[in-house]
Amino acid sequence: MDFPGLFHAWGKQVIAGIGWELVKKTAELNNDPLPDFTKPTGRQHWRHQVRINGQLYAALAEEACVQAGVQLRYYESPLTVESAGDGWRVRLVGKGTMVDVTAKQIVDCTGSATAVGLAGLARMREATRQPGTLIYRVGGYDSATIDPNALKALQEKQAAAVKSGALHRTDIKGSLTGWLGKGGESGNHIPGADGTTSESHTATNVAGRQSLLRTLRFLQQEPALALMKIERLQPETGIRETYRIVGETVITVEDYEGGRVFEDAVAHSFYPIDLHFEGGVRPKHLNEGTVPTVPIRALIPKGSRNILVAGRCVSSDQLANSALRVQASCMAMGQAAGVTAALAAKAGTTPLRVPLADIRGQLARHGAIVPKTS
């Protein structure tokens, strides 16, 4: 998704560091404006999300990795993760490849804690998970010029199409008028979205694209919308929720909403509680001044050695996760996990034993914003 956020809360920046620098560079290189972060957003939190070109961001992130000497191995997936001596042996399979990699530390950023699961460590997931969304934008029409009577008739046709199965209720999850007004952006929900196996991920992508095709074909039958076209389409259905680790600490929604400052806090996170259900989403905003924190123990699988996670698989309950999962928070977690893994590898120890002062000091030296804990 290419609207990373939120880096700012209540008029000041709360997340910076490597992710933020890349977001800024992407906006600069593409001549895109940054939002005015000095203006409070009220309940329109999305106003502080940064609209960037996602592919350009990926190119800059890739360039930074290459310059830092990272060996990139796209198209490979871990098949086994076994402890070996004081570290790990990971078997990776890919296109015409099968390699064994040894590592002192693992940082699992798969979104679903795949490596953690393969290592036999505990994960959790809900019986009913949030739906996914295939993000796209349509154009080729002017919603302001559509005759209100034609719109009313179209809504009736939509209800009939849902009844007949030609459309699904979740293809256009809110009001049709609202959908047309905002170019259909994020307008659908894909129930049962899951990305934990290639089978479920394939099915999720097929379901997303079928939803798009049903919608487009249905709406183009309407004379005023006959020229409707796709202006922008994400390559995959976005998946909100799969597995989270069971960490040394589990962040609860009470921790999040209460702005708990964990004694081992290494990053901030800032977003409304944002649980999606089949029919929509009702964001629950944080109280004025509240800025939640992420403890390093929520990035460490319980009872583990030499492994961390970063991103939406952070150890948290479902409601806390619905806010923690956004990109600025994931970026801050990524930097904190990376620093901790590097320090642990250098000292020949495990993440839980790395002195907090060392983690915080290194993060601050690299431009991250570290929560004040006293």
Ligand SMILES: Cc1cc2nc3c(=O)[nH]c(=O)nc-3n(C[C@H](O)[C@H](O)[C@H](O)COP(=O)(O)OP(=O)(O)OC[C@H]3O[C@@H](n4cnc5c(N)ncnc54)[C@H](O)[C@@H]3O)c2cc1C
């Ligand atoms: C529809 C939708 C809209 C959203 N809108 C916003 C928004 O506007 N702003 C915002 O900030 N956030 C938004 N989010 C949330 C945010 O985009 C994600 O929660 C966040 O990107 C998660 O980051 P992550 O690094 O944990 O996982 P991911 O971004 O999912 O990255 C995981 C990576 O690991 C790779 N991977 C996974 N499994 C394997 C494997 N077995 N082998 C090899 N590679 C693997 C994947 O290909 C992927 O590249 C949205 C999410 C959705 C679904």
